[in-house]
Amino acid sequence: MLEAATRSVAIREADEPVGRPAHIVIRDLDMAFGDFVVMRGLSFTISRGDVFVIMGGSGCGKSTLMRTMVGLLEPARGEVLYDGASFTAAPPERREEMLRKMGVLFQQGALWSSLTLAENIALPLQQYTRLGPAAIAEVVDLKLSLVGLRGFGDYYPAAISGGMRKRAGLARAMALDPEILFFDEPSAGLDPISSKLLDDLILELRTSLGATIVLVTHELPSIFAIATNGVFLDTESRTMVATGSPQQMLASCPNPNVQTFLRRGAPARGAGASSAPGSEES
Amino acid sequence: MTEPHELSFRRDEGQALEVRLAGSWTKAEGLPAVDELRRAIDLPAPPTRVAFDARGVLRWDSALVAVVDRLVELARARGVPVALDGLPAGVVRLVALADAVPERAGAAAAGRSPGLAARLGEVVLALWDDVVGFVPFIGDSVLAITALLTGRARMRVTDFFLAMQDCGASALGIVSLISLLVGLILAFVGAVQLQQFGATIYVADLVGIAMTREMGAMMTGIIMAGRTGASFAAQIGNMKVTEEIDALRTFGISPMEFLVLPRMAALFLMMPLLTLYSDFVGMAGGMIVGVGMLDLTPEQYVKHTMDAVSMTNFSIGVVKGSVFGVLVALAGCLRGMQCGNDSAAVGRATTSAVVTSIVLIIVTDAVFTVICNVLGL
Ligand SMILES: Nc1ncnc2c1ncn2[C@@H]1O[C@H](COP(=O)(O)OP(=O)(O)OP(=O)(O)O)[C@@H](O)[C@H]1O
Numbered sequence A: 001m002l003e004a005a006t007r008s009v010a011i012r013e014a015d016e017p018v019g020r021p022a023h024i025v026i027r028d029l030d031m032a033f034g035d036f037v038v039m040r041g042l043s044f045t046i047s048r049g050d051v052f053v054i055m056g057g058s059g060c061g062k063s064t065l066m067r068t069m070v071g072l073l074e075p076a077r078g079e080v081l082y083d084g085a086s087f088t089a090a091p092p093e094r095r096e097e098m099l100r101k102m103g104v105l106f107q108q109g110a111l112w113s114s115l116t117l118a119e120n121i122a123l124p125l126q127q128y129t130r131l132g133p134a135a136i137a138e139v140v141d142l143k144l145s146l147v148g149l150r151g152f153g154d155y156y157p158a159a160i161s162g163g164m165r166k167r168a169g170l171a172r173a174m175a176l177d178p179e180i181l182f183f184d185e186p187s188a189g190l191d192p193i194s195s196k197l198l199d200d201l202i203l204e205l206r207t208s209l210g211a212t213i214v215l216v217t218h219e220l221p222s223i224f225a226i227a228t229n230g231v232f233l234d235t236e237s238r239t240m241v242a243t244g245s246p247q248q249m250l251a252s253c254p255n256p257n258v259q260t261f262l263r264r265g266a267p268a269r270g271a272g273a274s275s276a277p278g279s280e281e282s
Numbered sequence B: 001m002t003e004p005h006e007l008s009f010r011r012d013e014g015q016a017l018e019v020r021l022a023g024s025w026t027k028a029e030g031l032p033a034v035d036e037l038r039r040a041i042d043l044p045a046p047p048t049r050v051a052f053d054a055r056g057v058l059r060w061d062s063a064l065v066a067v068v069d070r071l072v073e074l075a076r077a078r079g080v081p082v083a084l085d086g087l088p089a090g091v092v093r094l095v096a097l098a099d100a101v102p103e104r105a106g107a108a109a110a111g112r113s114p115g116l117a118a119r120l121g122e123v124v125l126a127l128w129d130d131v132v133g134f135v136p137f138i139g140d141s142v143l144a145i146t147a148l149l150t151g152r153a154r155m156r157v158t159d160f161f162l163a164m165q166d167c168g169a170s171a172l173g174i175v176s177l178i179s180l181l182v183g184l185i186l187a188f189v190g191a192v193q194l195q196q197f198g199a200t201i202y203v204a205d206l207v208g209i210a211m212t213r214e215m216g217a218m219m220t221g222i223i224m225a226g227r228t229g230a231s232f233a234a235q236i237g238n239m240k241v242t243e244e245i246d247a248l249r250t251f252g253i254s255p256m257e258f259l260v261l262p263r264m265a266a267l268f269l270m271m272p273l274l275t276l277y278s279d280f281v282g283m284a285g286g287m288i289v290g291v292g293m294l295d296l297t298p299e300q301y302v303k304h305t306m307d308a309v310s311m312t313n314f315s316i317g318v319v320k321g322s323v324f325g326v327l328v329a330l331a332g333c334l335r336g337m338q339c340g341n342d343s344a345a346v347g348r349a350t351t352s353a354v355v356t357s358i359v360l361i362i363v364t365d366a367v368f369t370v371i372c373n374v375l376g377l
């Protein structure tokens, strides 16, 4: 079990053809904070090797969905399945096992501030592998180099920039060579070049690790560049209104909110969407 | 420099309301009360329509926009149509922008101020939640301790040593100072009374027993609540805010084992030592008064203290100290884990950790006293 985590890169087929098996299934999911229902009736499937993007307006519940998928929040109804096994209904030990195959990058990086970058990445390795200190140092060095932070191992999170923190968070999320990587707005707050580099990195990870990637993002260029599949959450109807690849959505989804979002606010043809309200009134 | 501005309402025969604005409408001049606006709309009856005449406005900023927006909102709520022409074009655009996103249903609920009874009820419910919130936390910590004892707990030994240092060696200074002063005060108060009976030597008994049974443990507990408990709450609360705790969870690492356990273990181990130390420093304080004020010799004082203070007294104090240590760690960590996700919440968590610890310490001390009394110790 313990070695499996470190060897998982080797045993996974890299590039499977179309018709890939389902990896994550969301079934009939409702999410709520007390009486306030954030989203209801979410059902979709994420295939192995997908770059799956969760889209929607600010405050519609994307982060909430992602937190529910990794067990930080409990759904009000419905379940999340990984490889056909229910995560929601799993007992704590089983959940922990499933979590070990996932890596999460939080919106602000969420590095452990009392540990150096190297220690941040080393911690999961110490907890879940039998690697000795020298081997761990090697792995840490590799992960830091992958995100372009070679040599920053001894820095504390407070002493590096926000973008570097995100990349370090990514390195930590990859520590155990996860099968699924979750990203919450990875490129928010990054300059265009860094965010392009991050996109490339994500694609690289997907092909080299064969990982499934679940991504929350507002960045249209990223969405069109890297997403193979996605879901659109609508703030008004409090449910999902479209699934499929972003290109498909743009071409064939009739929902005006989806069109407006994917066209960056430019009104869709036929859907008299709102632009600069009030300017006509004066 | 403020200039006068003018706001007047005029109704025509058809009951249309014309709002006339003139002068300088900036934040420096202030805003009219909402009630005044409401009266203008509602009295004698809602108008058929609202129009503006702002030709006399010399200067404006968001003050004017706020007034107009409020009027528009009041009118809309009563189904009265509003014509915005007659206002500066910038104001019209800003008002339209402010109205573009409808208020989320329930979003304003938090702003309503409830009545006295409702508030009292809320306080009681919050208190109850507080008590109930402690129970699962204690359960979790027992599980974590079991994991520790069976060697399955995931915590870094370094964290444990850091916590030990933080609540052991680094606390010696303040514990010394407070204990010495408490010993001095006890001896002084006792001396004044005992002098009347010529029984000054009993100051040694008084200070010795009071320090070992009660004051050593309690003062150390309270110091640790303010020093270490508060810092635990702030550290953990801040980790909550920055999602560091969530990051632990997603790695399947229990924050109970990883964060709470080393801190609790460290306080549990250091508190008895600190208590003993405090006992001795307190007695030294007593001796200073005894020797300096009451003309006792140090030998006399030490001998009397040794006769008076039994092993039982020491043990009671030390046991209490350990229990207080666990309570302080629990309260600090619990408040940290319960912390909301902004920096104000961290402040509240810290305050609440100290208050909770001190209340728990005093209540537990009372319970101990009763138990010792029943057992005849
Ligand atoms: N802890 C909480 N308690 C109550 N309501 C919450 C909580 N967290 C989020 N919400 C509410 O849930 C809704 C969804 O929040 P969420 O953070 O998932 O949005 P989001 O889609 O990630 O937005 P953004 O793109 O701005 O990050 C929001 O309306 C928010 O008010």
Ligand SMILES: [Mg+2]
Residues within 6 Å of the ligand: A062, A063, A064, A107, A184
């Ligand atoms: Mg979010």
